[in-house]
Amino acid sequence: MRIWWTCLALGILLGASSWATGEELTSAQCLECHAVEAVTPPRIPSPPGEDLFLLPESVHGGLECSDCHGGVTEEHPLEKAALPRVDCGQCHADEAELLARSVHHPPVGAATEGYPQCYSCHGAHGVFKQDDARSYLFTAAWDRACSQCHEKEEAVYRESLHGTAMVKGDPLAPHCWDCHGSHGILPPENPGSRSNPINVPEMCGACHAENAPVAAARNIAQHDILQHYEESIHGEGLKRKGLTVTAVCSSCHTAHHVLPHTDARSTIHRDNVVKTCMQCHTLIEEVHRKVVEGRLWEEEPNKVPVCIDCHQPHAARKVYYDEGVSDKDCMACHGHAVTGATRVLAAVDTIELASSTHARTRCAQCHTGAQPSLHRPCETIAAKVDCSICHAAMVNDYRRGVHGQLAARGDPDAPECLDCHRGHGTQSKRDPASPTFPRNVPTLCGACHREGERAARRLPPERQHEIVAHYSMSIHGKGLLQSGLVVTAMCSDCHTAHRELPRTDPESTVHPDNVPATCGRCHHGIQEVFETSIHSASVSQTERKLPVCSDCHSAHSIVRTAEEQFVESVIGACGDCHREEAETYRDTYHGKTAYGPGKAAKCYDCHGAHDILPPSDPHSRLSRQNIVATCAQCHRGAHLRFAAGYLTHATHHDPKKYPALFFTFWAMTALLVGTFAFFGLHTLAWLPVSFRELRHRKRLVETTGDQRMFRRFDPRRGNCISS
């Protein structure tokens, strides 16, 4: 390298000495040798001189060769000495200075090879003004300059909106240098570069800002692009926070491959926009999982709204809901219902919507598939609203439940989301006006399940009927509807809100196996006790059916356990399984008086209710340790002989188990039957003679009867007259 420089320096010295000694050549002298034939099209001058024929017509036509090629003397042709480098900066000082700092200038001390020279872009001798078709920089011949080196960029640009416009000769089409500058092109990482992110919005805005030539002359769907961008979270990041990694125009639109959003290849086309945004927002589906089921982004992207449906393209803000431009677009037609103008199809009650939980949900979030560029963006909406976009868990439950299964079969009776939830006016279940507010749920479910309504009509007669009427009279129904306790159990507390399943389904909350847990959600203390009792499946390993809450308390007719209705039903309920015990119980004093709300001991008074254990269990209320205390609840002064001795389930029908009772009963029965039989016959036999007697006495009275009254006894003193 050093040798090369030394040679160059020697050459210059030699040149200078020859200029000092010899005469400078005139242009005519030069052309004696350098007359070059015309080449079409003229190539970028390498080797030099090929475009020499253009010189006379070029902007430099009036110059002598020596004006640029200074120091060429008579000795030149003889010596074949290298010509000194043309220094355009002699005249074009400003440009030279810019170039010296640009990426197109080798750093100080570096080789010039690979770097463009002035003539690389402007031509050597054929330098023309830019609007001259012969200029290398003529707009229609744009591919002759930059593309020599930037081939790839050129190819992409050629396809782009800018490139095609350029080909068409659109005067507004941007040239490479419109964006990058000409002589002073700086590397993009240099903050002074026009393609540094910090400058990109202004650079693009030069054309696309409101009132700029392009925005004014071209039909672009978006308005106030630059202003929106600057107010957006991206613009704020860039301008106020100085974050150069923030998205700028080219981040989304690309730098050279700018295409309209209608072009399927475009990065901002609906189908691609998610991918585009995800260049930066890589894990956006994680963030949106609550709002949009993440899986759908990948599996069924057509189902979910794309980024721009919610986040306005240029006005993307952290709080983007307040100003949904697209909502305004929708309401322009669909909001008329309220303003009183012509009614339109699918009118939206904006007042209702404003008070709903979806007030801050954009139209496009639910009504997916809109095409914002169309005059009626909704024209392209084909699918019904799919609530699972946001409420995936609920909809999955619904599909699993009976309602969803019926709906899947196309059953006309099957309720869908909007049968229980209002559409635009959907409200929180905590809102008293909502149909899903606890106090309104029985009415809501009753719309179908009340007796005579469509759901009730489908049920076979052996299934539960009068459900809503029974519920309303139950402890839960009274608590909810009369006492106004919203924490009281209502339909969906037991049946779930979305996943209602018949009790035969093992997954159902009202399947016998799950009933204790379902009731235990509120009655947890009871459930804990119950789970330790003989009736719990966790204690009794048996094939026989074990009772659960609803077997004793019923499902919809639950009453207070102190009420007559329960007291009477519970003995029958126990008796469903413990038939003999219930029957023999009824033979004893307790059982005989256990009708109505009396104090008579019922099953649960002795055996316990939820904590029932076999008497052999020491913890049982009827174990030897506890039985006296159990009886003493009613029988003060109870003792073991009394408590264990009295036969609470005795029957006189069993001679083997209870011989004393059996024989007492039959002895008494024999006495009764004997007495009645004897005197019955006695009386019957008496009848005929009694009639005869009657006639005889009538005669007597009529004749000479002694009608004086004899006192047989004194009723006051009670002593009889004996003879």
Place this chain on the structure above:
Amino acid sequence: MALKFSYMPWAQKLAGILGGFESAGSLHRFCAVVMVVVFVIHLGMIVSRKRQGGRSWREVLSGTGSLVPNMNDARELWATLLWFLRRGPRPNYGQWTYWEKFDYFAVFWGVAIIGSTGLMLWFPEHFTRIFPGWLINVATIIHSDEALLAVGFIFTIHFFNTHFRPDKFPMDMAMFTGRVAVEELKEDRPRYYEELAASGELEKNIVPPAPREMHFWGAVFGAIALVVGFSLVGLIIYSMVFGYR
């Protein structure tokens, strides 16, 4: 009775009218106490009469006017059966016929049995200190069946024998007035009449007819007893036939 047939709807209604099984039970116990007091007074009267008469227990039990059945009653029973079958004349009944003696002892026995078992059922905690627990169950059966017998007997057999048989229809007022027409006495109990006439007691005890009010209230009581009794009997038969268990 409501308790015995408590599985029948009418019994539950009846108990309800009385204020539920609990208050019906209190009422029952109150009446029981009255009954026991009456029984004790009766026993006391027998004892005091014995003392006044200065007779021995043997004389009291077997003498004239005694209600203790004797051989003569057996003979009269046989004669009565023959009379029913028109194989003989009407027996010469004395002061008490055999069925009246049965009526008396039925009640006597009934009160004793029902009273004692009732007491056991009233205070089972105390009785089981001495007796085994199952005796309470036995007492329940006896108490209830004996009551059934008593009610059934009074309102059917007794009613017919004493009041309802055609020659006494509709009722014998002697219960309330203590009086009986001499002619009727002569017909009904010829032997007694003769004994009275012979001893001169007949003439000593001729009294004016009973006051009208006595008759009236007697009739009212009788009618009420009749209605209650027949309803009970009707219900018992109904329950035995249709709801027995």
